[in-house]
Structure formats: C-alpha cells, structure tokens
Amino acid sequence: EPEVTQTPSHQVTQMGQEVILRCVPISNHLYFYWYRQILGQKVEFLVSFYNNEISEKSEIFDDQFSVERPDGSNFTLKIRSTKLEDSAMYFCASSDQEQPQHFGDGTRLSIL
Amino acid sequence: GDSVTQMEGPVTLSEEAFLTINCTYTATGYPSLFWYVQYPGEGLQLLLKATKADDKGSNKGFEATYRKETTSFHLEKGSVQVSDSAVYFCALGGIIQGAQKLVFGQGTRLTINP
Numbered sequence: 736e737p738e739v740t741q742t743p744s745h746q747v748t749q750m751g752q753e754v755i756l757r758c759v760p761i762s763n764h765l766y767f768y769w770y771r772q773i774l775g776q777k778v779e780f781l782v783s784f785y786n787n788e789i790s791e792k793s794e795i796f797d798d799q800f801s802v803e804r805p806d807g808s809n810f811t812l813k814i815r816s817t818k819l820e821d822s823a824m825y826f827c828a829s830s831d832q833e834q835p836q837h838f839g840d841g842t843r844l845s846i847l
Numbered sequence: 848g849d850s851v852t853q854m855e856g857p858v859t860l861s862e863e864a865f866l867t868i869n870c871t872y873t874a875t876g877y878p879s880l881f882w883y884v885q886y887p888g889e890g891l892q893l894l895l896k897a898t899k900a901d902d903k904g905s906n907k908g909f910e911a912t913y914r915k916e917t918t919s920f921h922l923e924k925g926s927v928q929v930s931d932s933a934v935y936f937c938a939l940g941g942i943i944q945g946a947q948k949l950v951f952g953q954g955t956r957l958t959i960n961p
Contacts, residue, residue, distance in 0.1 A: 766946045777953045778936060783946040790946045826890060830947060835881065840890040
C-alpha cells in the first residue's frame, strides 16, 4: 500500500536556525497538509496546500513558516528562525479530493 | 470554532474486555468524523470514518456511529486484544475547496494486558 514518507525522523536544531522538514506524499494525491503535536498535547492543523498554493492555514502558521512543493514529489515545511516552542512532532499528510488523509510517521523536531 | 473532546486516558483493560472510548464534538455544519490510531513509533492511521448522521464506521472489530442528536462518535470494540494497545484519536473534518482540515481530540492511550 502506498504511504507518505517523512525525513528526517528526528531533527535537532539550535534556536534561531532554519529547519526544513521533508515529505513525499502519495503519488496521485493532490492535497497536502502539515500538522504538529507538541508533547502531551493535541495534534494541531498547520496548513493545507493544493494546486501550488496554500488553501487554509491556522493561527500557528505565522510568517516564520512556509511550505513548498519544489518538484513533483516533495512537499516541505520550512521554519525560518526556530524557537524553543517549535519543538514538536510534525506530521505530513496527503489525500485525494474529499478522501481521508494518509499520514506519515512524523519528524520529531527538537530545538535546543 | 470546531472542537473534539475525548475521554481522558490512559485506559487499561484486560484482553477480551469490552472497550468504549467516548468522543463528543462541536462543529458548524455537517463534518465527517474519524478515528485514527497511532501505534508506538508510527504515524496516524485511519481506523474508521463516518460522513453523515447515523452512519456507522467499522474496521478490525472497531465500530463508531455518527450521532448528530448527541454530537458523539464513541469508539467501541467487543473484545480487545493486546495488539490493540495504541493511542486513539477522534477527529472531525470539514471540506474547504476539496481540502480537509482535521480537528483532533487529545488522544486516549489504551493499554491491553494479557
């Protein structure tokens, strides 16, 4: 069964540094998403992306965050200047139109 | 805004026990409802879904019925196994221009003892 893959599985970064989290969605999916889960808290929606543009974003997704689909297969989340509170598990997901989302295994981001 | 409230965990049961994990929601419109499961070290996997009132989602012996009158989507299984140990997330989803934003509950950790 096709799956969403995320790299790296764990990223450790100094505060203030830029970080890029990578995702390869399922190949025929058109909708892409990022969520995050701070330890012990809910999984929170960050952003959805369709047709090379953001379709919706949450209040968390401020100017420090950006998403990109640089080629036909990758979908990236960039955090420009990381803060301690960005430490979380970040999940990528993809879907067909109006179909349930398929999630990757997540990237654990640790900010020091 | 939309929200999902799940029963507090952790939940610990013996093998073959009956399971209920409560989930209630607040939403505008008519969202779809989901249960996702997260096994240790893995991502979120869709367990079951229901897209309209009175629909029953089922998979791997788990069931949940979309109850609009009580705004609930409780997860049940008649006889749990050790392999069901995981974290279970209730979620609602609304479609905007084909994309679906999921709103999750806080998750319920389930441990099944042999």
